[in-house]
Amino acid sequence: MRVAGSAAFCARLLRRQLVLGLRRPVEIGNPLLFFAMVIALFPLGLGPAPDTLAAFAPGILWIVALLSNLLTSEGVFRSDFEDGSLEQLLLAPQPLYLSVLAYVLAQWLLTGFLLGLLSPLFALMLGLETGAIPALASSLLLGTAVLSLVGGIGAALTVGLRRGGMLISLLILPFYMPVLIFGSGAVQAALAGAPAGPYLALLGAMLCLAVALAPFAIAAGLRISVDA
Amino acid sequence: MRVAGSAAFCARLLRRQLVLGLRRPVEIGNPLLFFAMVIALFPLGLGPAPDTLAAFAPGILWIVALLSNLLTSEGVFRSDFEDGSLEQLLLAPQPLYLSVLAYVLAQWLLTGFLLGLLSPLFALMLGLETGAIPALASSLLLGTAVLSLVGGIGAALTVGLRRGGMLISLLILPFYMPVLIFGSGAVQAALAGAPAGPYLALLGAMLCLAVALAPFAIAAGLRISVDA
Amino acid sequence: MYFESMAAALQMEGHGAFVWSAYLITLGAIVLILYAPRRREKRFLRQLEGQIRRSGGKVPGAAKEV
C-alpha cells in the first residue's frame, strides 16, 4: 500500500472512466459510428446537393459536435451519483479540482477528441474543401474541450435532481453558443481564404479560461448535489 | 378493490408516466425551450442568410425533432428497469402490448406531440413559408409517433445493458432515416407547391405498421432485458 | 491478357492506384473474415486442451454426454 498522490489518483480515475465508457475494444467504434450516423442525417434532411452540403459542412459538423456533447455531458456524473461513488469521491483526500478534470477529460476523449480526429473523413463525405480541413479539425479539438468543461458544470448542478435530461440542456446551451460561433467561424474563414488563426486563438483563450474555472464550478456543483 | 381492466390499467400507466415526466408544472416548458434553443443553433452554425435558412427549415426542424426523440427515447424504460418497476410490469396480468404502448404514448406526448403543436412558431422563426406550415405540423405529429415507437425498441433492447447512450443511437438511427426523409419530403413538397398528401399517407402507413408491430418487439426486448 | 506488360497492368493508364488499392483492401478484408474465426477456433481448442492437460487428462466439468 502506498499513499496515492494526486497525479496517480487522477490517472487512475481517468482510466476507470475510460474503461467504463469502453469496456471492450469493440466499443471504441460506438462514438465514431454515432457521429457518422448523425452526420448522415443532414444530407437526408437537407437534400443531397453537393454544393449546399459543402457550404454547410462546417456548421453541420459543429452542430453535431455540440449535440453529441450535450447528449453525453448529461451522464458524466449520473451513474456515479446513483451508486454512491460520488460521495466517496467527495470524501477522497485528493483535490476535487483535479478529479473533476479527469472526469471531463475522459468524456472529452470519447466524444470531442474522437470527433476531431475523424472530422477530416466526415468533411470529405460532406464535400468540404480540403483546404479548410486543418482549421476544422483544430477548431473542433479546441472547442469541444470547452464544451465538455461547460457541460460538466451543467451535469454537476443537475445530477442530484433525478431528471436531468432536458434541464441540463437549458442550463448549458447558452454557454455553448459562443463556442459554436467561433468554431464554425474559424472554418468559414479558412473556406473564404482568410486566416483561421484569430478564431483558433479565441477558442484557445476560452479553453484556458474554462480549464482554470470550470472545475471549481463543477466541484461546487457536485458538493451541492450530493448534499441534497 | 376492483380487478383492473386492461384499459384502466393503461390509462393509469399513462398518467403515471406523464406525472413522472412533469412532476412540476415548470417542466412542461423544458422540452419546448430545448427545441427553441437547438433551433437557434442552426442559424448560428450555418450562417444567418434568411433565404437559405428558409429553404432548409423543413430539414432543420425535422432533424431537431429526430434528435430530441433520440435524447428522450433512451430513458423511457431506464428508471423503471433500475428500480425494479419493469419486473413488476412484466408480471402484471395485463397484456404487455398495451402497457408498452402507454409508455410510448406518454413519451410521444411529451416530445413529438408538443413539438408538432409548436412547430408553426419555430417555422416562423426560421422563415418558412406559411403555406408549408400545415404540412410541417402534420408530418411532425405523424412522424414523431413513428420515431417514438421505433425508439422504444432500441430502448427496450438496451435498457439492461447499463451503458445505453451511444448504443441505442446506433441501433435506432438507421430506422429513423426513412421517417426523416418522408417527413422533410412532405414539407419540401408543400414548399414546391406539390401536394404533401402522398408523403403524409406514407407516414401514416408507417405509423400503422409501427403501432401494429413495434410493441411486440418492445415487449420481447423488455423480457430479454429483464432476464439478463 | 489485355495489357502488354506488367508495368502497363500496374499503371492502367493512370487508374492503377485506384484499382489496385481497391483490390488490396478487398484482399485484406477477405483474409480477415476467413482467418479470424479460424484463429478463434484454434486458440480456443488449444486453451481447452491445456486446461484438460492441467487437470490430469480427466475431462473436468464435462456436463453432459451428447
Added chain:
Amino acid sequence: MGAQPTPGGLLLEAEGLGLERGGRQLFSGIDLRVGQGDLVQIEGANGAGKTSLLRILAGLSRYGFSGAVSRHAPQLFLGHHSAVKGLLTPRENLAWHIAGEAEFSADEIDQALAAVGLYGYEDVPSHALSAGQHRRVNLARLYLSRAPLWLLDEPFTAIDRSGVADLEARLALHLAGGGSVLLTSHQLVAVPHPLLRLDLATGLLQ
C-alpha cells in the same frame, strides 16, 4: 394469469430445476410443490442462487435453466429492487402501481401505508424517505394484495425490529388465510407457523 389453484390446493410446482451461472452449477434437481398454507424459506449463503431461483419461479428468468415450472395461482413478487419511484409519493406509488393487480381505493391505500408505519408520509416524495421507509412503501403491497402466493426476496432488508415483527404478523395472517409464502432471508423468520426450509445446496425440503 387467471390461473386457479388445482383441486389439491397446489399453487406452484417446479420439477428438476437446475441452473448454471458463470460456469458454476448453482443448484440442480430442485423439486418444489407449494400448496395452500405453506411457508417455505429458501436458504443458502450469499451467491447460492436464492434470488435466481425466485426469479425462475416468478417467470422473470426464461432462458438458461433446466426443468419446468407451472404456476397455478396469481403471485406477488417482491424482489431486491423496490419498484418505488422516488418522484412519486407513497400514495401515488401504490395507486398507480405498475403490477396492475387491481384498482385500490384511496382508503385501502392509506390503511396499508399506515400499517407499514408510513402514516403522515403519504404525500412526501419517496426519494425523501429513509432507506427503510422506502422499502416499506413496497411492503405495503402485502396489505393490499389478494394474490394467494407471495414470493419475497429478503423482505426484511433495512426494516427495523418493530417493522420486522409487524411483517411477521402479516405473514402469519396470510398463511392462516390459506395463502402461501416463499421467502429468502438471512435472518431467522419468527412466524408461528410450520416452516419448510429449502436448502439450495442439497435441494432438499425439510
Added chain:
Amino acid sequence: MGAQPTPGGLLLEAEGLGLERGGRQLFSGIDLRVGQGDLVQIEGANGAGKTSLLRILAGLSRYGFSGAVSRHAPQLFLGHHSAVKGLLTPRENLAWHIAGEAEFSADEIDQALAAVGLYGYEDVPSHALSAGQHRRVNLARLYLSRAPLWLLDEPFTAIDRSGVADLEARLALHLAGGGSVLLTSHQLVAVPHPLLRLDLATGLLQ
C-alpha cells in the same frame, strides 16, 4: 484530511448536533466524542435520522443542520449505496476505487476479496454478482483501509450469517488495534468489545 488524532486520542467530536427534515425535528443536542477503540452503534427506528447523522459526521451534509463537527482523523465511510460499479470487476472496483485513499497492490486486493468470500469472483463483472456479493465488494475496503475511524451505515445488509460473523471479527480486530467504529444496524452487533449505544430519540450515549 491529513488530520491527526488529538493527544487525547479523540478522532471525532460533535457538539449540539440538531437536524430538522420535512418539518420534523429528527434529533437535537447530540454531543459525541469518539476516541480510539470506541464502538458506537447509532440506534433508532426507520426514519429516525441515523443515516442523516452519519452523513453529517462524514462531512457529506454541510448545510441545514445545527451544531458543529470536528474531524481529527481520516475516515472510511460506507453508506447505503455501495459505490461498486457493475461494469467493472471486483478487482477493478477496488484497484481504481474512487475514494483515493491509497494505492493498493494486486496482492492486497486479492487478499481482501478472499477475506470477504469473493475468492474466484475477482474477474466477474460486478453486475453479475448476487446482492450480498455486490455489497461484499465494498466491504472488502474494510480489509484494505488504514483509516482509524470507520463510519458504517448498515454494513450487514444483505450479508449472510457467516459473512456477518466475519465482519464482526474484522470490527473487533480494528477496535483492538486502536481504531474506532461508528455504525448503524437494525441487527444486534456481536463484537466482544464494549458497545456504546447512541439513542437518537434522546440523544444520549449509553
Added chain:
Amino acid sequence: MWSLFHKFGSPPWLYRLSGSILRWLLPITVIALVAGAVWGVLFTPPDFRQGNSYRIIYIHVPAAVVALAGYYVMAIAGAVSLIWRMKMADVAMRACAPIGAALTFIALVTGSIWGKPTWGTWWVWDARITSMLILFFLYLGVVALYEAYENKELAAKACAVLSLVGTVNIPIIYKSVDWWYSLHQPASIKFTGGTTIDPSMLYPLLLMIVAFYALFTCALLLNMRAEILQREQRTAWVRRLAAAGESD
C-alpha cells in the same frame, strides 16, 4: 423433414458437417475468387467511358449484392431462433453480422475509390450509396448489440429481434432513399447502366458474384464452428476434440 430440422439443431452434427463442406468449398472459393479477379483485371477490355477504373466492378458489385443478401440470411436465422428456440440458428445469426459488415465495408470503400477517378469525388449522397451506408450501420448495430450483452444466449435473442425489425425496415429504407434522391434530382451523376454491359465484361462479373456467395458461406461456416465450440465447451465431445488436439 423434422428429423433433418432436429439434426441441424445438433451441434456436433453441424460441426462435423460444416467441416466436410468446408474441406471442398473453401479451396473452390479461393480459386474462383482468384480466377475471377485475374480474368476481370487483366483479361477484359476497358470500359469505353470509364477506362480501366471500371475494373473495380468485379469486387464492388459482388460485395454489394452479397452484403444485401446476407442481411436476409441473418434475419431468417433470427426468426428461426426466436420461434423454434433453435440454438444453432442463434449461432448462424451471430456469424452473419460481422461478415455482412465486412462485405458492406468492401462495397463502400471500393465504390468510394471508384468514385474518385470517375466522378472526381470520394463521396456523393447518391441513393444507392446512401442506402448501402445505412445497411452498414444496421450491421454494425447488430454487432454492437451482440457484443454489449454479457450473456450470449440473450444477446442472440436481442439481435434476433433487432434483425427482424430490420427486415421490415430494409425495403422501407431502400424505397425511401430512392424517393429522397429523385425528389432532389441533382442528376449530374449517374451510374453507368448495368444493362448495356458487354458479355466479355459480364462473365467474370457473374463468376465473382458466385464466388462472393461462396465466400459468404465459407465465412459463415467458419464462424459458426468457432462459436459452436465455445458454446459447447462443457460437453464431452468438445473436450474429446480438444484432447485429441485437432479441429477437423
